[in-house]
Amino acid sequence: MRCENCNPVFDEKTKDQQRGQMVLGEIAQPAKKQDNQQEIIEAAAHCFMRHGLEKATMTDIADHLGATKGRVYHHFRSKNAVFFAVYRQAMVFCFEAVEPLMAQDLPAADRLFRMAEAHAHVMMDTLPYQRSIRIGVEIYLRGSTTEADRTVLRELIEMRNRYEHLFREVLAEGQADGSLSVTDVPLAGRALIGALNGLVDWFRIRPDQPQSERDHIARTLSATILDGLRS
């Protein structure tokens, strides 16, 4: 039987779990179901990263789990739903890493630096997720047949906008407290995000990669965009 009232977390917006505020451990049962879904999501992220959104088939995802399509379709209505779940998870990772840093009692320039560092780390640490969502967004929006899909996508895109707005906020604060010299806040934000998101394109995970390398990348990248290249 199709699990109709399966945890609808990733199918529709649930107000009480915005950005991972999830109250876990209430019961053992839903937690396990959550884990099963999460496992699928992770497999999907890997497949999306390797083969792209369309080339990655549902069977691929299932194979990656040592399972069949039946399992995936039991937890997700459609392939789009799976992608949406990956997308939301990627954004949750970003928010959890960056948003707390905004409250620090520092000059805006220093806060921005730490936020940039954190964002870079998230890009590298959750690479499969971030690569997946970078591909098709408004593309998917055009392709989405059902209105429900488009609604979910709009919500996700708005989530992304909220996230990028965090950086613009700090940029504006830096303009105010004088620690930053920004003429065009939106454009500066685009430049910052662009330089960091570029990681998703060129960064490659190697098994023997020490943590220090990622630290160096995050630090150098953030320093470059903050201090510039000119001497």
Next chain:
Amino acid sequence: MRCENCNPVFDEKTKDQQRGQMVLGEIAQPAKKQDNQQEIIEAAAHCFMRHGLEKATMTDIADHLGATKGRVYHHFRSKNAVFFAVYRQAMVFCFEAVEPLMAQDLPAADRLFRMAEAHAHVMMDTLPYQRSIRIGVEIYLRGSTTEADRTVLRELIEMRNRYEHLFREVLAEGQADGSLSVTDVPLAGRALIGALNGLVDWFRIRPDQPQSERDHIARTLSATILDGLRS
């Protein structure tokens, strides 16, 4: 009849036309054929941008030309071949705009600034091409069944590497002449390219958009990455 010895420019690597050094106007015949192909390539770029690589069907491309699949398949062996052509064209645009600027007799920092500006302009002016190729690259490489396809893709990727190397060259020169302060040249190059390529993600073409807006974007973006955000 299938045009077997159709201008194989976009099917296989031809040594004599590296980076748009094409000697045009030799005969009238190939020039016209070239134009026909170019028209298809442009239509494909538009469709790839709108619907994504896979969702864009060959019929879509043909429809965009007011033609049918027959025309496309007469000039290109496969859908992959069309994508490869779009890819190469995109890179040619980049080379033509940026490479000449390297010879200018200026401090490296200033040359880099102009190169960045030029690159930004290319991103905006040839948006459909640039968006198309940003999607599937090594993704396509994995998906490519035939060895011939993979060979072409490797060549294209190497073309891209050569292009990005231009910026690293200037960065190294700036390190030498003291106009730039760069500790990690490759990383600095990634940051620069990333910030500029981000354009492809967020820039939207509007019909009433004055040229001055693109100029402002290119200038501000380049200035931001060169001079940094900190005051």
Next chain:
DNA sequence: TAAAACATACTACCGGGTATGATGTTTCGG
């Protein structure tokens, strides 16, 4: 007039989605 440049009609196949069955696992009345 022959070849190039298309259009038309058709096939083969892949992949998303579904219907159904098999196997645990929880729940609950007695």
Next chain:
DNA sequence: CCGAAACATCATACCCGGTAGTATGTTTTA
């Protein structure tokens, strides 16, 4: 405490729409 219904979780088998590619016919051009 027990046994069966209800349910959750997956596997299997199948359908079917869409699309890349082909084979062939038709028109245009040099």
